[in-house]
Amino acid sequence: MKSRILFLSGSLAAALLFNSCATNPVTGKKEVMLVSEGQELAMGQQSDPAVTAQFGLYPDQKLQNFINEKGKQMGAISHRPELAYNFRIVDSPVINAFAVPGGYVYFTRGIMAHFNNEAQFAGVLGHEIGHVTARHSAKQQTNAIIGQVGLVGAMIASPKLAQFGDQAMQGMQLLFLKFGRDDESQSDELGVQYSSKIGYDAAQMADFFQTLQREQEASGADPIPDFLSTHPNPADRYNRVHQLADQWKASNGNPTNLKINRDQYLRMIDGIVYGEDPKQGFVENNVFYHPELKFRFPVPAGWKHQNTPQQFQMADPGGKALQMLMLAPGNSLEEAAQALAKQFSLQPTDSKKTTINNFPALAFVADQVQQDQQTGQQVAGVRALTYLIQDGKTIFALIGVSAPTDFDGFAPQFTSVAQGFQRLTDSEKLNRQPERVRIKKLTLRSNLETALRRYNVPEKRLNEMAILNGMQLNDQVDAGSLIKVVEK
Known part of the structure; x- marks a missing residue:
């Protein structure tokens, strides 16, 4: 009797999987997908209020307009242009960017403060849109259903006490899914492709991954999920993204007009809140x-x-x-x-x-x-x-x-x-005021350390500011260059 029950259960599961295949918009291949596109859209619509309630929206209309403009432009050339994409900058100091099913993409003010040009931003934006277009979250949900494993949100206590954590966490469970290497590699490829298609130099995304790695190493501890904890970072990722960017350029006539837009971006984030508010x-x-x-x-x-x-x-x-x-x-x-x-x-x-x-x-x-x-x-x-x-x-x-x-x-x-x-x-x-990123224009050529000291950056924060600028302390900076410092 038990064997018969197991056989029937296995047959039912096989039938379920057989009837639950869907075509991946990116690869064009059939995949087992127990989450329909309608369910995927509903998941995003249900999660969005919880995400914005959890973090709050960062009150800077020019930054919100910027992410909307670039996001809509990138969504239109993606593998799922029909989606009604939504983009938000949330009020969190954590360096993070994430997407939930259905086209909802979030960047924290923390990650916005750490970009050093528009191309870096565009590469990460393409990476996150890639998770949406390739239906990675829906695939993770399918894997959870098949394995009968519930999704677990971020908590600071034991799972037994999680129910007394944020009630929004139930809707936010998809936030902290850890994608596998294959998904991450695919999103890196899509990040290169999408950002390049709207005119940016995708090699800059690789440079930003290096900044993130330095930030994590400097922080030592990782009490709150950040970009690197939710986005596995293989040792060869920096080189691979550079190679992907070079390959895209070679296959598209080696364009010489790809944008970086460093100064424009730095001027736009001048005054952004840095760290805890x-x-x-x-x-x-x-x-x-x-x-x-x-x-x-x-x-x-x-x-x-x-x-x-x-x-x-x-x-x-x-x-x-x-x-x-x-x-x-x-x-x-x-x-x-x-x-x-x-x-x-x-x-x-x-x-x-x-x-x-x-x-x-x-x-x-x-x-x-x-x-x-x-x-x-x-x-x-x-x-x-x-x-x-x-x-x-x-x-x-x-x-x-x-x-x-x-x-x-x-x-x-x-x-x-x-x-x-x-x-x-x-x-x-x-009356405690937050620290803010301030953009300074250098009047003399020097290395970064000398320039930072001219703006009274204390010794203990020199390395922190070098990471924020995506540079090394001994890097040379020309007169007229813009750099970031942090002031109240």
Whole structure:
């Protein structure tokens, strides 16, 4: 009987795969594809609001117009010109570019700050559009379905606690898919092809990969997914992209008018925010400050943290506990408690009203009940200690979660963080300004290091600025050249 069932299941799977082939727009070959084009478009439409809510859009209309213009131009000559492409610059310091199915392409302000000419931008744009035209995300989703493996979004705590992370993460799972080498190589080829077709020198994309490699090596740690973590970078990638660019030129008559547009690009990004933007909140000396909302609270020593426009997350380095701050819905503490309990499927076991540094507050312990896969019984999956803190019409929720077995050990720390919530009055913190990329025109020929020192770049940041400029400190720069520095 078991053999017959397995045979029938295998036959069903074979029939499913046989009937689920689609032609890849780029290769023209038939591929197993369990995600239809209509589903692919729907996935993009559903993911886009979550992505923009997670990061926020960077408020610079000239940059948004630029990516729209180049993106539409490139989409029109791609293998899927019929798609309604959408392009966004999101407000994140992380150096990243990514695409989701259906033609949604995102560049962070962090990666925009690190490009040093339009051709570098165009090469990466072509690479991302290539992921869309070759249906790589749809193929990854198909592989997940076949292998019965769920997609996992970026988290800073354990998978068991992920449900208390960003609720937008469910829609963002496609963001951090790690494409295989074949997909990456194909997208590199398409990046060369597409950027060259709209008139740019694709060899510049290879140079930018080198900048990214230097940036990763300099940072040491990689706490947040970045371009290199989501885009595998084989050792020969730099040389290969240069070869692809040379081959394209040779097969197209060796054009001499391919654009780089360095100065135009640098002038366009003059003033772009660099690194973390303090107005969105920042951590300093184990304290989280939020100048716009005017509050502060402690961050447990050694805990990892991640800040987004929607929420601030802190995680025990062992992945056993997560505490996050978010805005809670409702006009009263009681309404907020009910809304959160419903949102997270919580069953409160204890609650009390209190006051925290003159703010009305409500604290409650609750379990998120799950069904045991083996016994079928209802068990507490995680336990949460939530502090709701009211500031006028705004209600903040500080939610600390862990497994029930670890809860007693972490509850005092959750409480300590909540009780440290207080009004921010320090004028220096309230008025903290972000750093911005500033473009300087050199008056004298020198090496880059000498030029940077003339603009008072401190010793400890010389290498950082060299990477930002895509140069080495001993590279010669002529009078009249433009370079980047970072200033408040």
